[in-house]
Amino acid sequence: MSLATSTSHITQWDERALLLLGVLTIENQHGYQINDFIENRLCSVVAMKKPTAYALLERLEKTGAVSVYSEQEGSRPPRKVYAITAAGRELFLELLRENLAHSTLPGFAGEVGLMFLNHLPAEEALASLRERKHRVQALLAGMESVPSHGPTLRIDLAMDHKRAMGLAELAWLKLTIERLAQA
């Protein structure tokens, strides 16, 4: 079940549960609302599809981390409103500590291609890396001015981290392209 009890590495489940619980600490919300929030405000940080969220909410309910009640406004479709429980808050903090304390470096980070770079003629390899550079630059350009939701939801911090990683990638690409172009 992977409750992240000091198991030394983080699963995607943990991160997604953390996200949903975190969103529910802001206020009680129904599934549609949560998905909407993630799609619109958090899309620059996270990618989670609707069915995944619905399924996870169900699971969190079964384990007692969130509670549900039905609500109906006028004659609109009924909603299932989720609220975080005391146990949920504990789990949230546990997952949060784990997430903050762990590094995200290991694993498949797109470095496989680099190993085989020399299998491409030098010109082509450089062209590919330059394209990558442009892509990264475009991504960075699209990261400007993301509104922060006050001190309770530091989207800005997450974006700052993303930006830092982007800039590092860019710097590395520049240097590497230069080095390869000389040789």
Place this chain on the structure above:
Amino acid sequence: MSLATSTSHITQWDERALLLLGVLTIENQHGYQINDFIENRLCSVVAMKKPTAYALLERLEKTGAVSVYSEQEGSRPPRKVYAITAAGRELFLELLRENLAHSTLPGFAGEVGLMFLNHLPAEEALASLRERKHRVQALLAGMESVPSHGPTLRIDLAMDHKRAMGLAELAWLKLTIERLAQA
């Protein structure tokens, strides 16, 4: 089937296929040998388990990217030796160009926790980030002196990239911890 024909984003399948095809460009090898190579020499860059590799090799054979022949040495267990085909070489180059040209930044990069950092008391948040910092430092320390396999397999390039990303993460953590400690 995701042949990565300019579909604009890279699947894990693509990266794993690229890896296997790349290993087979070095020389014809049987499954055990390939897995051994990945586990021992490439473990710092990639993580792929044995059954995954066996399954993928089967699939690559079905699509004609690799061919197989059986071999037996003495009375040892028979081996299935895989060789990359002409079509496989084409696929390899295609995947390689794609992989090099694409950035790996987007998606779930462990930034969820940062968004909720303020839900932890300042001291605890700092402690978690400091732990992360130490972990990253440890990882970086373990990255020294990885032997390169000549110009045909640039493990060193991949490690250089990893190191650069690690250093960037470290720098960001230092700065962020300082900033948070002041406030």
Place this chain on the structure above:
DNA sequence: GGGCGCATGTAATGAGTTACATGATTGA
């Protein structure tokens, strides 16, 4: 004789995405 290395897999599990299904309301 017992365990490790060689060499191949299969089966079960779990996680996430895509595509699909449903049905009411609201605005052009």
Place this chain on the structure above:
DNA sequence: TCAATCATGTAACTCATTACATGCGCCC
């Protein structure tokens, strides 16, 4: 009236990991 929005899901598919299965040879 036609499309989009609200609101919830289900079913099928893919992909990767874990644990298990098998059997021979080699070394202590």
